[in-house]
Amino acid sequence: MMNQLEADMQLHLWKFVRGDGAPQAFERWIYQQPSLETRLGADLYLEVISTDFQDSEAVWSIRERLGSYVHSLSGAPCCCIRLRDLDVVDMGSFRAPAPAFERDRKWSHEDVMGTLVEIHRRGEPRWWLWAAQCTACGQAWLVGSDERQNDIFCLRRLEQAERNAIEEHDRWPEDFDGYEDLLRIGREAGRGVRFADPLGSSLGDTMADLARARPCIKVSELASLLNLDDDLAVELAHRAEARDGVTITFDVEPSK
Numbered sequence: 001m002m003n004q005l006e007a008d009m010q011l012h013l014w015k016f017v018r019g020d021g022a023p024q025a026f027e028r029w030i031y032q033q034p035s036l037e038t039r040l041g042a043d044l045y046l047e048v049i050s051t052d053f054q055d056s057e058a059v060w061s062i063r064e065r066l067g068s069y070v071h072s073l074s075g076a077p078c079c080c081i082r083l084r085d086l087d088v089v090d091m092g093s094f095r096a097p098a099p100a101f102e103r104d105r106k107w108s109h110e111d112v113m114g115t116l117v118e119i120h121r122r123g124e125p126r127w128w129l130w131a132a133q134c135t136a137c138g139q140a141w142l143v144g145s146d147e148r149q150n151d152i153f154c155l156r157r158l159e160q161a162e163r164n165a166i167e168e169h170d171r172w173p174e175d176f177d178g179y180e181d182l183l184r185i186g187r188e189a190g191r192g193v194r195f196a197d198p199l200g201s202s203l204g205d206t207m208a209d210l211a212r213a214r215p216c217i218k219v220s221e222l223a224s225l226l227n228l229d230d231d232l233a234v235e236l237a238h239r240a241e242a243r244d245g246v247t248i249t250f251d252v253e254p255s256k
């Protein structure tokens, strides 16, 4: 069983390895840990304290070194500690994101989501949004399930106070309040599906929902969020206006 001090140390090391928080904050933390040298061993400790935390290449390199170290430690049988404060988990086959230390991680979404149980649901119209707790380590997460467009789970780590606000007062952080937020996070993480039959797919509904949530949204924005070329976006937008009575701003011209 890990004591509190070791658990806290692991948490801080992982946070730095994941790339959450400023390197300078990690550097300050190092010097407040009298037992860190014993934990890491003399060689690794020396590497850490001689790192220039202003230099991004040096920071990357020490993250990789500490990444191998924290991987070798035992911990809770879940993936929480390895997930960034804001992370994207693909449904089905897993696409490992940067940084390099996770390049060969072999997860499926079941490995990540298998220990997460729902503790609260946001409710309609935000069908994608729920809060979860990990049965292995107790970490709470804000979860946005985008199974309509990019087939991803967007996860955001919840502080205890945020979790309490959700459970006791139904007060939620706004990060995933818009479906558009999930699409943007997916796009920034390099996800973008192409539908085989775009006109017969869910794209029309998604477009209408986005325009309902933000009237006069531009076609160019819809094209970017939904990974569409301009012609297709214009055609779908015209259909959405006619069928769903939403208003879209046509800021691009079809090429034909």
Ligand SMILES: [Zn+2]
Residues within 6 Å of the ligand: 076, 078, 079, 080, 081, 115, 134, 135, 136, 137, 138, 139
């Ligand atoms: Zn966990």
